[in-house]
Amino acid sequence: MPAQPLPVDIGSRRELLLDEHLIAHHSLAFRLHHPVAREGVEGLADPYGCSYRYATVLRVEGGYRLYYALVDRRRVDGVMTGGPERIVVAFSPDGLCWEQPVLGLFDYRGSWENNIVWMEDNEAHRFGVGGFSPFLDTNPACPPEHRYKAVAEAGPLGKAALGGNGLVALASPDGLRWEMLQRERIVTPGPEASGFDSQNLAFWDAARGEYRLYRRASYREGPGGSIHREVLTATSRDFLSWSEPQRISAPGAPPVQLYTNNVRPYFRAPHLYLGFPARYVERRWSAAYEDLPEPERRKALIRNAGAEPKESDPTGAGGQRIGTALTDTLFMHSRDGATFHRWGEAFIPPGLCTRENWFYADNFAAWGMATTPSQRDAAVPELSFYLSEASRRPGLPNRCRRYTLRMDGFASAWADARGGELTTVPLRFEGAQLYVNFAASAAGSVRVELQDASGAPLPGYGLEEGVELLGDDLDRAVRWRSGPSVAALAGRAVRVRFVLVEADLFAFQFR
Secondary structure, three states, X not given: OOOOOOOEEEEOOEEEOOOOOOEEEEOOEEEEOOOEEEEEOOOOOOOOOOEEEEEEEEEEOOEEEEEXXXXXXXXXXXXXXXXXXXXXXXXXXXXXXXXXXXXXXXXXXXXXXXXXXXXXEOOOOEOOOEEEEEEEOOOOOOOHHHOEEEEEEOHHHHHHHHOOOOEEEEEEOOOOOOEEOOOOOOEOOOOOOOOOOOOOEXXXXXXXXXXXXXXXXXXXXXXXXXXXXXXXXXXXXXXXXXXXXXXXXXXXXXXOEEOOOOEEEEOOEEEEEEEOOEEEEOOOOOHHHHHOOOHHHHHHHHHHOOOOOOOOOOOOHHHOHHHHOEEEEOOEEEOOOOEEEEOOOOOEOOOOOOOOOOOOOOOOEOEOOEEEEOOOOOOOEEEEEEEEEOOOOOOOOOEEEEEEEEOOOOEEEEEOOOOEEEEEOOEEEOOOOEXXXXXXXXXXXXXXEEEEOOOOEOOXXXXXXXXXXXXXXXXXXXXXXXXXXOHHHOOOEEEEEEEEEEEEEEEEEEO
């Protein structure tokens, strides 16, 4: 008789049905779900018409903050000109309504009445604006004056002052007043990366007791010297000294170019890393672009970059890519931070062809997400994402739009009307009840059975003794004829069997 596998200790963790990691066998399908486009985000308008880019959504006491860069770039007599890139912040109590505070921290164009939290300044030795990505440091050893941290690209002034490009470390006691942690770069390009022109980021991983860094890696390949975009990761104990970087991998996923990565632990299941990278797609110019929004603007962008729209340039070299490259958002997840399961289809596609989308740099997701009330029932929470749109639109700044998704609803195990089931590997849990996040049709249902490590139904917890789950619920307690308590099984090795008919199973949790 084969030896029984050792049980996986899940404690009271929430486990999402994103992959087959905890599944012994199944007859279900796994499918990706897609956020729904909502309103354009108001309250971020810039009086100078500058472009919004590389945003971070941060949960703080009392609500949320949205940090983002404003870039003042415009073409005058054929020459690109403008003011410095600057980092600004907006506040929101609920992730829906945003306003720009007057902070009075920086003088910009002769006024201190603005929401700027960081700018480059050579005399003050203040560097690091590119892809500025702040986080709240929950490391128990973190001093209060460094409670907020960020990494950013050195920036135009920093490259000259610091001896080259790279990432710098920033800290703040309140997320508004920032300083450089040291006057040197914490990460230099090295042999693995040629640039940092992306939203490079870092965070404290409480589940593993270390800082984790994700940054852009590029290397040249293919005809015309095209650049392939990938992601590197590294770890640190002190936020200043980092391990040798390694490329993240996605075994079995189709090869793609990742412009940003947007990886961080999922706040409802911190042992899981979730990533929402921007997929960069290069295409040659063809007649097909005549059917996308504003083809003449695309041609003008290509010509302004010193090229001509033509079908004979497969790599976009010479500036064609500015008018032909397209971007959208993917979804990936990992249990170790280095090996990811990346879904092959878009998580958030560009959507209907309107004047505001289907351009390069559209559909870049902000790093982080908010919990917001559902538009259908305010008592039901859902996840909100914030994506860029209207990029490279002459005369008008780009902006962001809110998208919503069911709580934990990134992907699911799913059965059609014919039904299907899955059984987990042996698990060891803590808690007194089992809760599930599921959605069934009017004709659908979910049933649950608890088994011993060998797969035999446990007395009182068999499939026929369970109460069928009907409806659609984010957190439904499973119960049997004897009631919902599973406290007597805590600490034992048990398998969970789910039987679905026309239903999605998103997550389960013992607690």
